[in-house]
Amino acid sequence: MKRAQDLIKNTKLLASVKKNDVLYLHKITDQVDFMVLVLLRKWIGGRGFIVDFDDAIFLPTWNRAVKAWIMVRNADAVVVGSHYLQEYALRHNPRSYVISAPIDTVDLYKPAAKRIVDDRVRIGWTGTPGHYENMKLLLEPLRRLVTNGYRVVFVQLGGGDKINELLSSVQGLQIEYIPQVAWDQPIEVIAIMQQFDIGVMPLQRTEVNRGKDAWKAKEYMGCGVATILSNWGENPYVVTNDVNGILVDSEDDWYESFKKLVEDRAFRKKIGDASRDHMEAEYSYKAFVPKFLSATKLGA
Structure with missing residues (x-):
């Protein structure tokens, strides 16, 4: 019953869109019926x-791969959040562009x-339970920090x-745990x-992680946090x-990077200030709009 109601609602929604308007669809492959309606509207x-899309919507199952292929192949343009996703999209649609989501x-x-x-250095992370495996990368470096007497x-x-x-x-390890997060x-x-002094974005070397936009890092960097x-x-x-x-490849890299930023407040500030400037120059709304309009031709 709910599926039928959603189908009727989505049909009415698409019927209300003006003929010359272009639909902009985010991660539509999770909604099969709506996806079919969009394709019929085009054909x-x-x-x-x-x-x-800013995640690997074509992984890990074959049915996700098929749905992604159909939508990417038939789109007038494809906007993705990472170069890995662009590599995939370009195999099916030459009008595929990397335009990373902006931050305000x-x-x-x-x-x-x-x-x-x-007097403690605040190392911060934000995320969802799905990052459990990624967070394992931090355990040994944090253990070494505590063992060596660093106040974090x-x-x-x-x-x-x-x-x-x-x-x-x-x-x-001293932990401030904020379980209830009002993401809205x-x-x-x-x-x-x-209030973070250091922000962290650990990623295991998986194909799914390879496709992720660096959103978490951009949030920290926009706040002027050394990341x-x-x-x-x-x-x-x-x-x-x-x-x-700071980019790291190993547990030793994590530890040495933590150590350097914890010990050197001036270096920490330098990295944080530079990251803030970089976000304003490349990932702000002001930087995003002309890139987006140029790639999609929506400003023509």
Whole structure:
């Protein structure tokens, strides 16, 4: 019954779209019936659409691959969030462009007006329970920090109890766990991020992670936070190592990067300031709009 109701609702929705309007569709392959309606609208009425995705929507199953192939092949343009996704899209549609999602550097993502006074260095992460395997990369480096007497606190913003239990396995690590995250209230979430001294984005070397947009890193960097990232996926396209962030390949790299940023406040500030400047220049709305209009020809 619900599927029939949704089908009727979506049919009416598409019928209300003007003939010359272009549909802009984000991750549409999760909605098969709507996907079919969009394709019929194009095949019968010649009405275009643009597909946008920032995750590997073609993985890991064959049916996801088929749905993604159909939509990418038939789109008038494809906008993706990473170079890996563009490699995939270009195999099926020559009008495929990397246009990383922008952040609001004016009203939301900006350095804190006032910092928390704390003699500990605040290492912060935000995310969902799906990052459990990624967070394992931090355990040994954090253990070494604590063992060697560095005064740090790990701020876990979201992620669930299982990740908190994982981090708690590091004996002696001080943790500030904020389990209830109002993701629909970005100002509250960003206010916590702004108090990070170091932001982290660990990624295991999987194909799914390879396709991810570096969104988490962009959030930290927009707040002027020195960020350490796994050297994987889109991260090396966003960050210039030791200039506006630090890229790491191993547990030793994680530890040495933590150590350097914890010990050297001036270097930490230098990286944070450069990352903020980079976000304003390349990933702000002001930078995004002309790139988007040029690629999609929507401004023509």
